[in-house]
Amino acid sequence: ASGNREVTLLDYGAGNVRSVRNAIKKLGYTIRDVEKPSDLATAEKLVFPGVGSFGQAMRILNQKGLTQPLKDYIASGRPFLGICLGLQLLFEGSEESGGCEGLAVIPGAVTQFDTKLGLPVPHIGWNNIAPTRPSDLLDGVGDRRVYYVHSYRATPSPANKDWVLATTQYGGEFVAAVNRGSVSAVQFHPEKSGATGLDILAGFLHPAQAVEERRAAAAAHAAAAPSGPKGLAKRVIACLDVRSNDQGDLVVTKGDQYDVREKSDSREVRNLGKPVELAARYFEEGADEVAFLNITGFRDCVMEDTPMLEVLKRASERVFVPLTVGGGIKALTDSSGRSFSAVEVAAEYFRSGADKVSIGSDAVDAAQAYYARGGKTDGSTAIEQISAVYGKQAVVISIDPRRVYVADPSAVPHATVRTAKPGPNGEQYCWWQCTVKGGREGRDIGAVELSKAVEALGAGEILLNCIDNDGVGKGFDLELVDAVSKAVTIPVIASSGAGCPQHFSEVFQNTGAAAALAAGIFHRREVGIDDVKRHLAQEQIPARL
Ligand code: 1PR
Numbered sequence: 001a002s003g004n005r006e007v008t009l010l011d012y013g014a015g016n017v018r019s020v021r022n023a024i025k026k027l028g029y030t031i032r033d034v035e036k037p038s039d040l041a042t043a044e045k046l047v048f049p050g051v052g053s054f055g056q057a058m059r060i061l062n063q064k065g066l067t068q069p070l071k072d073y074i075a076s077g078r079p080f081l082g083i084c085l086g087l088q089l090l091f092e093g094s095e096e097s098g099g100c101e102g103l104a105v106i107p108g109a110v111t112q113f114d115t116k117l118g119l120p121v122p123h124i125g126w127n128n129i130a131p132t133r134p135s136d137l138l139d140g141v142g143d144r145r146v147y148y149v150h151s152y153r154a155t156p157s158p159a160n161k162d163w164v165l166a167t168t169q170y171g172g173e174f175v176a177a178v179n180r181g182s183v184s185a186v187q188f189h190p191e192k193s194g195a196t197g198l199d200i201l202a203g204f205l206h207p208a209q210a211v212e213e214r215r216a217a218a219a220a221h222a223a224a225a226p227s228g229p230k231g232l233a234k235r236v237i238a239c240l241d242v243r244s245n246d247q248g249d250l251v252v253t254k255g256d257q258y259d260v261r262e263k264s265d266s267r268e269v270r271n272l273g274k275p276v277e278l279a280a281r282y283f284e285e286g287a288d289e290v291a292f293l294n295i296t297g298f299r300d301c302v303m304e305d306t307p308m309l310e311v312l313k314r315a316s317e318r319v320f321v322p323l324t325v326g327g328g329i330k331a332l333t334d335s336s337g338r339s340f341s342a343v344e345v346a347a348e349y350f351r352s353g354a355d356k357v358s359i360g361s362d363a364v365d366a367a368q369a370y371y372a373r374g375g376k377t378d379g380s381t382a383i384e385q386i387s388a389v390y391g392k393q394a395v396v397i398s399i400d401p402r403r404v405y406v407a408d409p410s411a412v413p414h415a416t417v418r419t420a421k422p423g424p425n426g427e428q429y430c431w432w433q434c435t436v437k438g439g440r441e442g443r444d445i446g447a448v449e450l451s452k453a454v455e456a457l458g459a460g461e462i463l464l465n466c467i468d469n470d471g472v473g474k475g476f477d478l479e480l481v482d483a484v485s486k487a488v489t490i491p492v493i494a495s496s497g498a499g500c501p502q503h504f505s506e507v508f509q510n511t512g513a514a515a516a517l518a519a520g521i522f523h524r525r526e527v528g529i530d531d532v533k534r535h536l537a538q539e540q541i542p543a544r545l
Contacts, residue, residue, distance in 0.1 A: 007205065008043035010034045010070070012060045014052035016350035016390075020083065022317050023191035027202055040069040044078060045205070049191075050085020052391065054110065054152070055097025057085055067103070074105055074183055081204045082185030084150060087178060090185055096152050106178060107159040110152045117171040120491040120514055122151040122393045122460055126233040126288055126544040129166040129176045129188070136207035137184050137200060138166055138177060140214030144196040144221055145233055145544045146176075146188040147288075147322065149355075149393045153187060170232060192322050192355065194283070225545035228537030233544040234508045235515035236532050237289045237493060238282035238522050242308065242327075243296040245269040250307050252278050253295070254520045256471035258400070258439040260295070272523040276314045282522065283319040285529045288544055290319055291463070291517065293358065293398070294327030295438055303334040303345070309352040316353025325349050326358025326398050326463075330382055342382030343389055350390065358396040358463055359383060361436035364443050367453035371445070377457055387458035392490075397454045398463040400439050401432035401447040401480065414446035417483050432466075432480050439467045447480065448487045455488045462488065463517065466496040471520050473499030476507045485512030493517050501527060501535035508541050 007029045011017045024031055024047065034040055048070075050057055061067045074080055074090075088094055091102050094110035102110075113121045126145035131138045153174035156164045165179040168187070177186045184204060190197035199217060202210035240252045241260065251271040253260040261267045272278070279290045292315075294308045301307075308325060316323060329346055333339045340348075346357045359366075359382060366381035377384060387395045405423025409416040414431040422428055432447040451462055464484050466477040476494045485492040491514035494507045498518035507513050521527040536543035 004044070006030050006032055006044065008032045008034060008039065008046045010040070010046060010048045010066070012057065012064065012066065014056060014060060016353070016355070017049045017051060018351065018353045019189075019191045019316055019320070019355065020047065020049045022353070023198060023201055023320060024205075026317075026320070027198060027205055029205060034066070037065045037069040040066070040073045043073060046073055046078065047081045047083070047204075048086040048185075049083040050087070050089055052085070052389070053096055054085065054088060054094035054102070055100040057089060058097070058100050058102065071103055071105070074103070077182055079204065080183045080185075083191070084187060084189060087175070087185035087187050088152060088154060090178065091154055094152055105183070106154075106163050108154060108157055110154050112152050114171060115489050119171045120489055122149055122490070123153070123170045123232070124149045124393060124461065124491050125235050125514065126193075127168050127170065127188075128230045129168050131166045131177075132164055135165055135179055136211055137179060137186075137203045139203070139211050140218045141196060141200065142218035142222060143227065143230070144218060146186075146190070146193040146196055146200070148188045149322070150187065151393070192320060194286075194320050198320060221545070226534055226537045228545070229540055229542045231542050233288070233542045234504075234513070234536060235288040235493075236504065236529055236536075236543070237291055237515055237517040238279075238287040238529065239291045239293060239495065239517045239519045240275055240278055241293050241295050241519060242275050242311065243269060243294070244307070245271055250275060250311065252523065254471060254523055258467055258470055275311045276318070278523070279315040279323075280318040282529065283321055286533060286544070287321060287529050288515070289322045289324065290315070291324040291326065291358065294325070296327070301334065302336045303338065303340055303348060306348070309348060312349065312352040312354055322355040323353060324356040324358050324396055324463075325354040326360060326396070329357045329359045330362035341385070343385045346382075346386045346390065350394070356394050356396050356461070357386065358398045360398040360400060363397045363399075363454055363459070364434050364436050364445065364450065366457060367434075367450045368443065368445055370453045370457060371449070375453075375456070381457055383454055383457040383459050387460065392458050392460035395459050396461045396463050396493075397451075397459045398465065399447050399450060400435045400465050400467055402435060402439065402442065402467045403430050403477070403480070404433050405430045415448040415483070415487075417479055419479055430479075432483075435467065448483050451484045451488050451492075455490050459490060461491050461493065463493045464495055469497030472497055473520065475499065475503040476516065478507060478510050481507055481511040481513050491515065498527075501532045504532050505536055505539040505541055508536070509539070
């Protein structure tokens with residue numbers, strides 16, 4: 001009855017699968033949701049995006065009576081595609097959830113990446129795949145990278161070698177894709193892997209047609225792009241600071257050292273375009289991720305009417321790379337008087353299409369409380385709560401630090417560094433003071449201390465701004481990025497100050513940054529995202545072209 005343009009989606013309700021839905025729809029398919037176990041018996045093509053943790057996923061599948069029907073479907077010979085945790089669950093178990101049993105379709109267990117190797121964990125970003133044999137799913141992908149975000153992975157072994165379809169290198173080899181007969185699964189996110197990912201999904205949905213198209217795309221890509229080194233790419237992120245202007249329209253704005261008003265007498269909020277249009281443009285131009293920062297907070301509206309939710313819903317239909325949203329992620333009471341926990345607020349954004357939320361001011365409070373408790377976690381903060389439900393990879397901490405010079409490091413309780421750019425009175429040392437409310441209020445905690453605290457609380461990534469350099473175009477604060485990336489093992493995104501492609505290579509060559517973010521130069525079309533990527537490849541820095 002369903003026709004072959006229908007896909008059944010197994011969404012067990014543990015997180016955002018909106019982007020998977022959008023990608024399937026983009027490829028011209030309709031979606032039928034599994035609402036009861038018997039829906040699996042009648043499915044003709046099944047996509048299983050895993051979200052949340054391994055143990056939680058298995059518990060929900062068991063509670064809903066879906067485990068055996070799912071195993072039956074997989075054994076039936078009908079097409080199956082697991083994504084991310086949807087691959088891991090096919091194995092026997094995972095270190096993530098102690099003794100919890102998986103679907104045990106594939107021999108072997110899933111284990112955590114080794115943080116001792118000095119690599120940032122989670123493995124976040126764009127990496128290459130190496131197929132082990134030809135397949136409808138991956139033929140023709142070639143050198144084009146796919147997007148990963150995970151802390152656990154399966155590794156190839158003699159016991160699962162019949163299954164392994166592709167591997168990826170990250171501190172050793174792990175399983176990127178599996179296939180046997182009509183059963184396939186991928187550790188990466190095809191729905192977030194841009195055109196390459198849509199091609200791979202198409203390879204599952206309509207194999208014959210897709211393979212030809214993909215070979216052509218891979219050949220065009222190889223001919224057009226300079227080939228830099230392989231491996232996890234340094235990410236280039238486009239950031240949109242969004243707020244309402246004085247007329248009440250939602251606009252993308254951009255400040256200088258956080259002042260977003262025109263320098264002229266009008267003092268109008270600078271208007272650099274419409275959020276959804278600009279995000280779609282950056283996707284098409286090759287941004288590895290897009291971030292929206294709501295810099296005003298919209299405190300005076302009903303939660304469901306928060307304008308940013310609509311922006312995300314529309315952007316996620318057009319942008320097939322990860323979307324981060326920040327600004328006002330914390331427990332709040334909306335204008336109708338209803339109170340929401342931070343997890344509930346974050347859930348609204350995830351449901352609307354965000355892949356990650358970014359927490360600013362609330363993280364400063366959380367870090368200060370963490371140190372006041374003597375460096376103990378107690379589950380009380382938004383960071384801990386959101387990361388427990390959605391995973392740490394979904395929690396980004398945005399830091400808004402300002403440089404403070406000191407003549408004598410022993411005079412302050414903060415971690416200082418000896419700076420190559422002495423202060424106005426010849427001070428040789430500095431630290432970076434964290435601020436809240438968009439830089440309007442300083443707090444007695446440094447960016448290095450804050451980063452360590454939020455990592456301990458369960459943050460997955462740090463978006464490291466710098467008020468002094470924001471909008472100035474003279475490059476990132478390399479000393480700041482270096483100090484923070486040395487203090488944590490989670491990925492650090494360098495932000496504020498990019499003025500030319502060389503500033504990106506400079507930050508990657510001189511610090512441990514995993515990604516670099518810019519706003520002004522992209523908004524004003526002074527530098528294209530592609531210019532940055534080509535420059536990185538020329539400098540032998542891995543980049544997704
Ligand atoms: O505190 O959780 O509500 O989050 C507020 C968020 O809004 C924070 O992430 C904070 O960084 C951001 N924010 C608040 N006020 C401003 C402002 O500009 N007045 N924008 C602001 C932060 C900085 C970067 C910018 C880079 C790159 N913008 O995101 O995009 O500095 O700019 P450049 O390439 O042009 O130099 P909460």
